Amino acid sequence: MSIQKLYVDNFRNLTIHNSEFDPALNFILGDNGSGKSSLLESIFFLGHGKSFRTTKLENLVNREADKFTVAIKDDRDSQLGISRHNDGKCTIKLNGAPAYKLSEMAKHVAVQIITPETFKLFFGGPKERRRFVDLGMFHVEHQFAELWREFRRVLLQRNACLRTGVRGQQYEYWTELFVQQSEILAALRKQYVVQLSEELQRWLAILLPELSEGIALQYSRGWGEKHQLTELLRDCEDKERQYGYSSYGAQKFDVKFHYQKMSIDQVLSRGQQKMFLMALTVAQATLIFNQQQVRPIILIDDIGAELDTDSRQRLAAAIEQLQCQVFITAIEKSALEPIIPKHNKYKMFHVKHGIISEV
Numbered sequence: 001m002s003i004q005k006l007y008v009d010n011f012r013n014l015t016i017h018n019s020e021f022d023p024a025l026n027f028i029l030g031d032n033g034s035g036k037s038s039l040l041e042s043i044f045f046l047g048h049g050k051s052f053r054t055t056k057l058e059n060l061v062n063r064e065a066d067k068f069t070v071a072i073k074d075d076r077d078s079q080l081g082i083s084r085h086n087d088g089k090c091t092i093k094l095n096g097a098p099a100y101k102l103s104e105m106a107k108h109v110a111v112q113i114i115t116p117e118t119f120k121l122f123f124g125g126p127k128e129r130r131r132f133v134d135l136g137m138f139h140v141e142h143q144f145a146e147l148w149r150e151f152r153r154v155l156l157q158r159n160a161c162l163r164t165g166v167r168g169q170q171y172e173y174w175t176e177l178f179v180q181q182s183e184i185l186a187a188l189r190k191q192y193v194v195q196l197s198e199e200l201q202r203w204l205a206i207l208l209p210e211l212s213e214g215i216a217l218q219y220s221r222g223w224g225e226k227h228q229l230t231e232l233l234r235d236c237e238d239k240e241r242q243y244g245y246s247s248y249g250a251q252k253f254d255v256k257f258h259y260q261k262m263s264i265d266q267v268l269s270r271g272q273q274k275m276f277l278m279a280l281t282v283a284q285a286t287l288i289f290n291q292q293q294v295r296p297i298i299l300i301d302d303i304g305a306e307l308d309t310d311s312r313q314r315l316a317a318a319i320e321q322l323q324c325q326v327f328i329t330a331i332e333k334s335a336l337e338p339i340i341p342k343h344n345k346y347k348m349f350h351v352k353h354g355i356i357s358e359v
């Protein structure tokens, strides 16, 4: 899907009353503190039910209000909306009918974001990489959401056994289920990472051609390739009981990125890392598009940071080929110059004090 109209009320400093966006490419300009990132954040919230900037969702409500609303009409005339009150209560509507879970919303809106901070998080601990891969899995593998929910339930039960000293049949039961489901998830993820890796090569050839051949993805499933999970858990049972949680299994998977066998963040420049992340993001968006035939949404915050003219030109070439709706923010138009296409199939907006107007 792509956002045709966006309505935002009391989301940070933003008020947007049914602005109409381009189905392919939208530029958002504005000074520091004008509301550019908040605009991307409001769209991100629709797709994820959370923010990419804060875990405290009460910060998203305008300081003078007690709830915010974000709603869209998409290119197929579907309407999705969500209001969040200060007390944490959410009201979600899909085509006028109430929905009860944020995940129902997420099925309709595949949103990915790149910010100047993303790559620090991405190349830091495994959390962001897990989140990234599972977002793709959620949209590309139909069975994933259900499998993951069930796996989480089993993991919690097994962890509770470890923490509270439960042994015998009950512990064996949850451990056996945990092993079975870990193996299913690990195989699915491995399959997905192979697809992602192939698609990534295609986009690296456009976005980072000088390094593309040396870049490789390495998937680790959450326990050693040479080990049987059952045996591993048996061997480390005492240690896991001390920790009170499962230290191996599908929840511990990771994907690492190497350039000529060295970790990417150790050898690529910041600009190159950003281009790599762009390639990875659009590779995932392409897989989502191929599977669902709906346009994912890509949000790029502060395009000017760290990208030279050459890189921005390559990004323009990639955007031309993308089956996505893209939102790009910048402080000044000059940062967009090589990216703005010669044709007129884009829209440009200016944000000032939380109010958006088309330029």
Ligand SMILES: Nc1ncnc2c1ncn2[C@@H]1O[C@H](COP(=O)(O)OP(=O)(O)OP(=O)(O)O)[C@@H](O)[C@H]1O
Binding pocket: 011, 012, 013, 030, 031, 032, 033, 034, 035, 036, 037, 038, 039, 059, 060, 061, 062, 063, 064, 331
């Ligand atoms: N809950 C809130 N209520 C009202 N205003 C808020 C709230 N949270 C943040 N703001 C303000 O909203 C404004 C928009 O912030 P935002 O981060 O979107 O700006 P920006 O245009 O992305 O700026 P920059 O270019 O500096 O990144 C800021 O002035 C900020 O202080």
